[in-house]
Amino acid sequence: QLQLQESGPGLVKPSETLSLTCTVSGGSVSSNDYYWGWIRQPPGQGLDWVGSVYYSGSTYYNPSLKSRVTISVETSKNQFSLKLSSVTAADTALYYCARWNRDILTGSMYYFDYWGQGILVTVSS
Amino acid sequence: SYELTQPPSVSVSPGQTARITCSGDALPKKYAYWYQQKSGQAPVLVIYEDNKRPSGIPERFSGSSSGTMATLTISGAQVEDEADYYCYSTDSSANLWVFGGGTKVTVL
Numbered sequence: 001q002l003q004l005q006e007s008g009p010g011l012v013k014p015s016e017t018l019s020l021t022c023t024v025s026g027g028s029v030s031s032n033d034y035y036w037g038w039i040r041q042p043p044g045q046g047l048d049w050v051g052s053v054y055y056s057g058s059t060y061y062n063p064s065l066k067s068r069v070t071i072s073v074e075t076s077k078n079q080f081s082l083k084l085s086s087v088t089a090a091d092t093a094l095y096y097c098a099r100w101n102r103d104i105l106t107g108s109m110y111y112f113d114y115w116g117q118g119i120l121v122t123v124s125s
Numbered sequence: 126s127y128e129l130t131q132p133p134s135v136s137v138s139p140g141q142t143a144r145i146t147c148s149g150d151a152l153p154k155k156y157a158y159w160y161q162q163k164s165g166q167a168p169v170l171v172i173y174e175d176n177k178r179p180s181g182i183p184e185r186f187s188g189s190s191s192g193t194m195a196t197l198t199i200s201g202a203q204v205e206d207e208a209d210y211y212c213y214s215t216d217s218s219a220n221l222w223v224f225g226g227g228t229k230v231t232v233l
């Protein structure tokens with residue numbers, strides 16, 4: 001059974017860089033069938049797609065965050081990571097990592113099918 | 126930008142049918158997906174590609190899509206179906222992947 005686990009600091013200071021890692025077990029980030037992604041959820045609010053990465057390093061980013069986001073993959077450790085720079089209080093959220101699968105028929109629709117439990121990151125001085 | 130619009134809340138009596146709508150301009154050409162999120166838990170996929178149900182999801186959950194609107198139907202809603210439900214899809218260029226604002230389903 002595929003499992004994902006987020007890790008990283010729960011508290012980040014304003015203007016600094018948020019760094020999170022997702023460790024995958026029961027599957028491989030090197031699979032050519034899937035991307036891997038990050039989603040965030042501010043307290044009491046809805047879900048926002050942050051971005052996604054392929055094992056080759058190819059990425060998709062939410063345009064609203066693109067200037068501040070870097071998502072990378074570390075195949076040797078079976079992990080992928082999120083870095084979000086110049087954070088403000090608006091970046092306080094529960095951050096989820098998840099597998100980004102795609103539809104069989106067209107191969108063009110991507111969706112999240114396995115999720116981690118999430119990690120709360122608070123931006124505060 | 127691109128948005129998927131859902132009603133904020135839906136209430137249903139146990140055993141009755143709940144319908145949650147999701148509207149988006151690209152839905153005629155893009156699949157809709159639905160996630161269930163119970164309090165304090167990670168989202169769970171309940172419908173994919175408009176109307177397919179992942180293994181382990183009860184048959185009372187079904188999906189449909191017509192024109193610019195997708196619909197999640199819970200037939201014979203149970204108390205354990207109380208949760209927030211989010212639709213998910215992409216814009217016409219598949220560059221922006223979005224979730225709807227979420228619908229809180231209350232079963233009482």
